[in-house]
Amino acid sequence: MTAERWNTLTIFEQMSNISGEVTRLIQNKQAVDNGNTDKNYTDFYIKRIMDLIYLTLSDPKNQRRERELLDEFYEIERYIMGDVDADYISDYWEQYTKALG
Numbered sequence: 828m829t830a831e832r833w834n835t836l837t838i839f840e841q842m843s844n845i846s847g848e849v850t851r852l853i854q855n856k857q858a859v860d861n862g863n864t865d866k867n868y869t870d871f872y873i874k875r876i877m878d879l880i881y882l883t884l885s886d887p888k889n890q891r892r893e894r895e896l897l898d899e900f901y902e903i904e905r906y907i908m909g910d911v912d913a914d915y916i917s918d919y920w921e922q923y924t925k926a927l928g
Contacts, residue, residue, distance in 0.1 A: 828882070830882055830885055830886075833879075833882045833883070833886065834886045834887075834888075838883075838888070838889060838892070839923050839926050839927050840927065841879070841882075841883045841886070841889075842883070842920070842923035843923045843924040843926075843927050844879060845876060845879045845880060845883070845920065845923075846920035846921055846923055846924050847924075848872055848875050848876045848879060849872075849876060849903065849916060849917070849920045850917070850920075850921075851868075851872055852868075852869065852872035852873065852876065852903070853906075853913045853916065853917065855867065855868045855869060855872060856869055856906075856907070856913075857913065869907065873903070873904075873907065876900070876903060877900065880896050880897075880899075880900050883896060884896055884897075899919060899920075902915070902916060902919070903916060
């Protein structure tokens with residue numbers, strides 16, 4: 828998605844899109860950890876999440892959210908390292924998808 832198109836979305840739509848990628852990351856990591864798949868897409872999802880966060884940060888209407896977004900990306904990294912669980916990460920990101928519903 829181009830930055831121009833991304834910037835037409837509301838912050839809730841942007842964050843909900845990121846939430847979808849976070850959900851896919853969690854599902855893939857759990858499948859790999861449980862031995863249910865040998866297709867580890869963790870790096871792909873992390874890059875995709877990072878790209879979407881940077882698009883969100885570059886959107887002028889979101890300038891005041893920089894700290895929050897960078898903190899949440901750090902929490903995703905902590906999840907990958909096993910320092911926090913999937914529920915912890917999901918709870919934060921899913922709030923945006925629920926807000927759209």
